[in-house]
Amino acid sequence: MEQWINAVLLGLLEGITEFLPISSTGHLIVLGDLLHFDDSFSKLFDVVIQLGAILAVVWLYRHKFTHILATLKSDATSRQFVINVFLAFAPAVVIGLIAHDFIKSVLFSTTVVGWAFLVGGVVILIVERVAPVPRFERTEDLPKLSALKIGLFQCLAMIPGTSRSGATIIGALLLGVARTTATEFSFFLAIPTMAGATVLDLWKARHDIVNSQWTLIGIGFVVAFVSALIVVRGLIGFISRHGFKWFAIYRIIAGATILAWVYHLI
Numbered sequence: 001m002e003q004w005i006n007a008v009l010l011g012l013l014e015g016i017t018e019f020l021p022i023s024s025t026g027h028l029i030v031l032g033d034l035l036h037f038d039d040s041f042s043k044l045f046d047v048v049i050q051l052g053a054i055l056a057v058v059w060l061y062r063h064k065f066t067h068i069l070a071t072l073k074s075d076a077t078s079r080q081f082v083i084n085v086f087l088a089f090a091p092a093v094v095i096g097l098i099a100h101d102f103i104k105s106v107l108f109s110t111t112v113v114g115w116a117f118l119v120g121g122v123v124i125l126i127v128e129r130v131a132p133v134p135r136f137e138r139t140e141d142l143p144k145l146s147a148l149k150i151g152l153f154q155c156l157a158m159i160p161g162t163s164r165s166g167a168t169i170i171g172a173l174l175l176g177v178a179r180t181t182a183t184e185f186s187f188f189l190a191i192p193t194m195a196g197a198t199v200l201d202l203w204k205a206r207h208d209i210v211n212s213q214w215t216l217i218g219i220g221f222v223v224a225f226v227s228a229l230i231v232v233r234g235l236i237g238f239i240s241r242h243g244f245k246w247f248a249i250y251r252i253i254a255g256a257t258i259l260a261w262v263y264h265l266i
Helices: 002-017 024-034 040-060 062-070 076-107 110-130 144-158 164-174 179-204 211-242 245-262
Strands: none
Touching: 002 024, 002 040, 002 211, 024 040, 024 110, 040 062, 040 179, 040 211, 062 076, 076 144, 076 179, 110 164, 110 245, 144 164, 144 179, 164 179, 179 211
């Protein structure tokens, strides 16, 4: 029962934080440490339940995706959307396959998360001030090279605590993408990125997972999906009104608190 409760708590945290620029992985690592849910299975669990949150985006944008699939052959705009998402996804495939084991064994630590939170918060505050005037209002409007560059920014999120959505959004803002469009593009890019990460991790662990662990994954997956549905619905409106400043402030406070805890200052 304790493990089921842990799965619910972690799934809820994942769904709430996945699309906010505050790092869902970082939060899962810290909460996992607090719950003593920090073994090799926990790393697989953290990745797989992220796909539950990603499927919330698939559901919420289902009409857009259905339209794109239906008009892919006849509409240049639909093709450009798919090309841009693919180009932005490609760097994560290459770097992820090369560095996957190193990232999981070395970088998945509370200390790394604390520093990434802190530095990422400062970077967001700076970018909010220096970002150029937006030139691109739709994902389909992005030049191919800009989409590829955004994908390179996303790769920074392989450092736990950086935030996949945060790195994607910051890169897009610096390249002249409007705030709401940058946020939506981070949603779309999450779909192939997290689906790929989930498939890779499940394949590597296919002989090690027992039935009780599948149950925990299922619980976390469903809770992440439901909670992400709620968060994504309101996120675009919040960002259009308030920007990313409050997320940056939260990151700085959280990062400083985590580091103070790690270094036994509190």
